[in-house]
Amino acid sequence: MNNQTIYIAKGQEKQIIKKYNLKNYYIAKLDGSNIHTFSDYMNAIIIAFQFPKNMFINTNSIDAYNDWMRDLTWIDQYDGYILIIENFEQMMSSYPKEKGIIMDEFRETICPFWKDEVLHTVVDGKAKGFFVLLVD
Structure with missing residues (x-):
């Protein structure tokens, strides 16, 4: 499984999903133009990802x-x-450092976890694809 972050032009989402054969994947969408701060990002x-109510309440951490993005048990049927x-360019444009941290977490923590770390750290863990499509 080649989990990754991909920069694409608007309208290419379906092509990428077809190219990588991403059937039965949970699709979460964010509009970066509405995400100005880290808190906005966390709430989005x-x-x-349909987090259960009151599950993920520490939105400053x-x-x-990372813990919750490596859980997702409430949508694990995918x-x-x-x-x-x-x-994406508009997302957190006044906070490039924080935006960079978020993207680093996908590359260094979240995507590698779902690629294979889950097999060694979770009882009956199953490797899954995790793609981040950055659209502009």
């Missing part, structure tokens, strides 16, 4: 975020996950 993630961030 909670909605997009990157560690809590073969993988796709996060589409539309208007």
Whole structure:
């Protein structure tokens, strides 16, 4: 499984899903033009990934975020996950450092976990795809 972050042009989402044969994947969408701060991002993630109410309440902690993004048991019936961030350039444009941290977490923590770390750290863990599509 080649989990990754991919920069694409608007309208290419379906092509990527077909190219990588991403059937039965949970699709979460964010509109970066509405995400100005880290808190906005966290609240959008909670909605997009349908976090159970009151489960993910520490929205200021990157560690809590990583823990929950490597759980997703409430939507584990899917073969993988796709996060589409539309208007990515606009997302957190006044906070490039924080935006960079978020993207680093996908590359260094979340995507590698779902690729194979889950097999060694979770009882009966199953490798899944995790793609982040950055759209502009």
